[in-house]
Amino acid sequence: MxxxxxxxxxxxxxxxxxxxxxxxxxxxxxxxxxxxxxxxxxxxxxxxxxxxxxxxxxxxxxxxxxxxxxxxxxxxxRLAKGTDTRASLPVRFAAGGLCALVAAGLAIAILSPPEAIPTLAPMVMENLAQSGLGNPVAGVLFVYRALDTLLEKVVLILALLGVWSLAPDSVWGGIPGLRVYAQPSSTLTFLAQLLPPVGIVVAIYMCWVGAKEPGGAFQGGTVLAAMWLLVMIAGLKNVPSISQPWLRLLLVVGPVIFLAIGLAGMVLANAFLDYPSGYAKPLIIAVEVALTLSIGVALGLLAAGPPERVQQQ
Amino acid sequence: MNLAFDIFTVSVVSAGAFFFLAGTVGLLRFPDSLTRLHALTKVDNLGLGLVVVGLLPQANGLFGALKLVSIWLLVQLSGAIVTQLIAGAVRQRGSDG
Amino acid sequence: MNAATLFGLCGAALVGFGLYGLVTNPEPLRKILAFNLLGSGVFLVFGVVSRRAAASGLGGDPVPQAMVITAIVVAFAATAMAIALVLRLLQETGRSTLNADNSGGTNTDRGNS
Amino acid sequence: MPDANVLPDATTTDGALLVLAIVLPAAGVLLSFVLGGRYAERIASVLLPSGFILATIIFGDVWQSGHRLVYIVGDWKPPLGIALRADGLSAAMMVAMAIVICAVAIFAHADFGMRAGSVEARAPFAFWILLMAIWGAMNMVFLGGDLFTLYVAIELLTFAAVPLVCLDGRAETLQAALRYLLFALLGSILYLVGTALLYGSYATLDIVLLSRRVHAEPATLVAATLTTIGLFAKTALFPLHLWLPPAHAGAPAAASAVLSAVVVKGSFFIIVRLWFDVMPGLLGPVGAQLFGALGAAAIVFGSVVALRQQRLKLLIAYSTVAQIGYLFLMFPLALDTASAQLQGSGALTGGMLQAISHATAKAAMFMAAGLIYVVLGHDRIAELGGIARAIPMTIFAFALGGVSLIGLPPSGGFLAKWLLLEAAVATGQWWWAIVMLAGGLFTSGYMFIVLSSAVAPSGEPLKLRVAVPRYQEAAALTLALTSLLLGLVALGPIDILQVGRADSMMVGPR
CATH class of the missing domain: 1.20.58 (Methane Monooxygenase Hydroxylase; Chain G, domain 1)
Known part of the structure; x- marks a missing residue:
């Protein structure tokens, strides 16, 4: 110990x-x-x-x-001109004092836990079997608090829209300004050829295993996004223009399926975002697979930034 | 039997940790980028390799052991290529950046 | 003191650091970095809350863990949006600063506060 | 705490309407995103009015039954699951915001309308999706029964609001958007840490459950403080208002209207939820006076700076800073001195009415300012001469909005301030009455400056750059009239604001 x-x-x-x-x-x-x-x-x-x-x-x-x-x-x-002036010493002292106060407040709160620590863990576990899931975190994300998870996907799409909306009008619908280091037969190309198959397998595994062990759509989606970015940076695949219909479709497929299954729950089960008994696990896995795709594409595009070039025909 | 495994793990992981330490000292103390990269490869190859080997007896079945080895292999791959890229960038700049 | 409390205090300190960086550092990019530090400190507080409520054979209460996962993704989205704004600002003005007085352009639309 | 008005948590009849209020905007956002800019406006033009109808149905339901609507999402009751609840406050705010958003949508057709057959354009695509997202996020804020769901909702609101600020891509607006984003992120992360601490103490974030369990202990107090500061920053309460004027003044007119009228009310509503519903006994007299003092400072500071503005849109933006101050005067006035609890009394009604009448009036004023800018090509107050003759309907709308801000009868602002004044007199807190009256004077001052300049004859014949579409003027005027006639709700459904409050006197259907 x-x-x-x-x-x-x-x-x-x-x-x-x-x-x-x-x-x-x-x-x-x-x-x-x-x-x-x-x-x-x-x-x-x-x-x-x-x-x-x-x-x-x-x-x-x-x-x-x-x-x-x-x-x-x-x-x-690095191209930026000039530097900002740092805050003056008294300002920094005042800010430091304020921040110390906040940190101290938090520390006090942490050091004075309630006498009997309340927890939802038993309740989560009690009801988890119904859903057929083994990972309690996935249970919270997709069963008990599915509404938050669904809305958070909408947040992701809005963030992407926000990033895209920063493009100048002339290049709207164009290609994100991801830096591409396309040198034929460089070591990077080699990596971009070798790693993605492995990465995709890992992503699928993470998404699949997320139902019963740590993992899930977020983690799988991130690996997917990383692989996609690697392939694009190495110049093996072109960065797609943001007006591509398939791209938009991939971005929303996860939330749309989630929403559809949720609405179906109002008819086929007891409530919105409730799963018909016995079908919970397959439905959740379907949602997770679709979400992995959408999250992967969304994270990749968020990292790629707003469009900067017009598509060449 | 378990004790033997544990002794093996402790000694091999310690050896790995030594290479981590040596590599980190090298990273901090060596004069230019290329020699620093050289120090780092020791961490990747030997340091992580020994840690993985040391942990194999403790792994959760064959599948767990495979996962451990594949982690090492992936780090080998990405480490080698990133080292290449950095070295290339250093050479292009023509200085020890 | 148990491990959970230790990490909780670490989180509290990180919140302090992040807040300080966010308030005092003039560069937008460094502010964004500080925001991420602040965020991770807040997430650690969730971690403590989860860990000390371990029960039913679980290492922690899964509800706060799920909340942190949601919040991490939201924080990433926020970072991406903020960085896109900084870079666009750079494109437009050749500099990245929040300080309106030296933004170079004509500050006709700004108040006198 | 058994109480006839606290329903046992179960989905009520018509509870599914609440799901619809959240699903519709979400579906609209996703659908428009796929189908692209050419369809975004059409989708919005179908969904936004249905949102308004939905809100009125919910309003009618709540008013008729005198109970809140509840929906248990996923059939998992809190604390494990999430409940959506519509009480009187939510229903009233939903209707008001739906009215404003629909009017903004009509107004925005001129700037962000889709030309038939053209390719997808950036600004319209973004605007319509963001508008629907703001509508959805506001519904989430009003209906969400769980503090973490509210966190997701205000993040949704932030992500929808920030891009609106810089839709035109000018350097100043980009800077304003970045500053807004940083303030908003700071605000939400402080809110988040508060929810973490609350969960740690009570293992639930459900508003009703929390209100039964919450008690004064260190973690709760720290949580309440940090959460409130975070929400202050998002509401732009003085002295955390620095981001607001450049952001609201720089945005396109339709966006300014939404930002000033709708978005800041979201975080304000969560403050009300927190202090009136979750922990009504925790604020205490000192805290309540502090809230009031910040509000008073905002009124004085915002008004004085507004008086000194040269440009119309900035003046309106600073007026928003001042008007937000009024919203916080209700806290000291709603504090019951005997029990030291915040109570749903006349002061709460007054405060919420102020929020609603400010929303309608301010949206009308920003629209009017936008039209003036379009016509003149500038918005310098000193050079507005002759504009009242050129676009009389717009100036009339602007003036009516001002009437509501000042608080002349029969406007909503009048009724709101009357209720607040009444509470000030009843509780013997005359100092807040003085602040309110002074604020009214200041408001009349800056309204007078603008209007006298607008009706003054112009030195040279006014060169109108373009003609303003009639429907834009009508949208502004409708909102201004709504705000003006809002005072008449005193004769009608004003009691709805008390529905679902544990301490309300009202029971049963009528």
């Missing part, structure tokens, strides 16, 4: 140190590299908190995708 607590303390010290360095670093580049490392350490923390589903999501999205996104932005921002 002591070894583990020493490990935990070491982990926390590392997380805090690297976290602070991403704030304090002078160079944006240094800060981003720190952030990616931070994301990976954080996913270890999530494993230590027995939340493997979250650990996977954090590693894939929090560290990986976010890191890639910000790194790409840093590369482009």
């Amino acid at each position: 002591t070894i583990l607590s020493a490990f935990d303390i070491g982990l926390v010290v590392l997380i805090l140190g690297i976290g602070a360095s991403t704030i304090a670093a002078r160079e944006a580049f240094t800060a981003v590299i720190g952030f990616v490392v931070y994301g990976l350490l954080l996913s270890i923390a999530w494993v230590r908190l027995s939340a493997v589903d979250v650990a996977l999501t954090e590693a894939a999205i929090g560290g990986g995708m976010t890191g890639m996104l910000i790194l790409g932005a840093v590369a482009r921002l």
Whole structure:
């Protein structure tokens, strides 16, 4: 036990140190590299908190995708002129005091848990068997709180629309400005040929296993997005223009099927987003498969950014 | 039997950890990008490799062991290629960036 | 102190760091980074809540875990949108700053506050 | 706490309407996204009016029965599942927002209409989808019975609102949008950490269950503080209002109308839910006075800065900052001194009425300002001379909106301020009455500046750049008239705001 607590303390010290360095670093580049490392350490923390589903999501999205996104932005921002002036010392002191106050408040809240800690875990487990799922987190996401999950997919699509809407009018319907490093027969091409088959298998596995073990649509979708981005960056596949009908269809297929099954529940089962008894598991897996596709495409396009070029005929 | 496995795991993982440490020191102390990359490959290949080998007896059946080995293989692949890319970029810039 | 509380305090500190970076750092990109730090601190608080409510053979209460997964995806979407805005701003003005006084253009549409 | 008015949680008859209110906009967004910009407006033009009809049906149901509508999503009761609930507040706000959104949709046809046979264009595609998303997100906010569902709803609202700010892609609006986004994200993450702590203490985020379990303890107090600060930032309550004026003034007119009238009410509504429904006993006299003080500061600051503006849209935006202040005056006035609980009394009715009448009036004013901009090519207040003769209907709409903001009878603003004043007198808190009266004076001041400039004869013959479509003027005027006649609800369904409140006196159908 002591070894583990020493490990935990070491982990926390590392997380805090690297976290602070991403704030304090002078160079944006240094800060981003720190952030990616931070994301990976954080996913270890999530494993230590027995939340493997979250650990996977954090590693894939929090560290990986976010890191890639910000790194790409840093590369482009090197072109930016001028620098902003840092806040003056008194302002920084005041802000520091305020932030310390918030952190202290949170610490007090964490250090004073209720005497009998309330939990929904038994209730989740009691009812999980009905749905045929084995992973309680998937149960919460797709059975008990399916409404939140459904709406969150709409959030993802709106975010993508928001990103796209930043394009100049002249290139609307064009191709996202993802940087392509197309050098024939480079090592990157080799990687982009070798990795995607493996990655797709991993994504399918994650999506499939999510019903009973950690994993699921988010994690699978992220792997899918990463593979797609790799293939596009290596220049093996063209970045599709955002007006492609198949692209739009893929983006909404997950939420649409989710919504349709939810509405069918009003007729075939007892309520909206209720599954007919006995069919819960196959329906949820159908939803998860469709969502994996939609999430993969949405995350990939979010990372690719707004359209910047018109499609050449 | 279990004890033997545990001793094996501890010693091999420790050896792996040593390479991690050595590689990290190299990353921090070596003078230019290429030598730093050299240090990093030690972490990938030997460090992670030894950790994986050490964990094999503890793995959850054959499937678990396969997963562990495939993690190592994937890291090998991506590590080798990313190292290539960085080295290429360094050479293009013509300095030790 | 158990592990859950330790990570909870870590989360509280990260919230403080992130908030400080968000308020004081003038560069939008660094603000976005700080927001992500702040977010991950908040998620850790969910983690503590989940972990200390372990019961029924589970390592933690799955409900907060599911909420964190939802929130991580939302935070990523927010980051993507913010970065797209920063890059578009760069394209339009050649700089990325929130400070209107030196944005170069004519600030006809701005208030005097 | 047994109470005749708290229904046992079960889906009520017509509860399915609540699902429809959320599914329709979501389906609209998804469908428009696939079919593309050419169909987005057509889909919106079908769905938005049906949304209005849906809202009136829900309103009628709630009013008739005197009970809230409840729907248990997925047949999983809270705390495991999520409930949708429509009480009087939700029903009234839903109808009001549906009216504003429909009027905005009519108004926006001129700017974002789809030309037949043309290819998909960026701004219309984005605008119609975002408008439907805002409608859906607002319904979520009004109906959501779970604090985490509300989190998803306000994120939905943020993601729909921010792109509206910078639809024209100018550098200033991009900057305003970025600043708005950062404020909004900070706000929602603070809200989120509050929900985490609340869940940690009570293992539920359901509003009704929480209200029965919640008690003053450190984690709850920290959670309440952080959540409230986060929502203040999203509502643009002084001093967290910095993002609002550039964002609302820079957006296209139709977007400004939605942002100012609708979007800020979303986070405000959650503040009301939190303090009136989840923890009515936690605010206490000091907290309530603090809320009131921030509101008063917002009124004074917003009005004074509005008086000094040179440009019409910025003036209206600062007026929004001031009017948001009024919404927070209801907290000290609704505090029952004996029990130290926030009560659903005349003050709450007044506050919500203020929200509704501000929504309709402000949307009308932003539309009018947009038309003035289109006609003149600028919106400098000093050079508005002669405009009243050119587009009298628009200026009339603007003036009527102003009447409601000032609070002259029979406007909704009058009734709202009357109810608040009454509460101030009844509870002996005369200082809030002074703030309200001063705010009214300031408002008359800036309305006078604009109108006197607008009716003044122009020095040279006014060169009108384009003719304004009549239906745009009609949309603005309709909203202004709605706001003006809102005071008449005193004769009718005003009691609905109290339906579903545990402490309300009203029981049974009438």
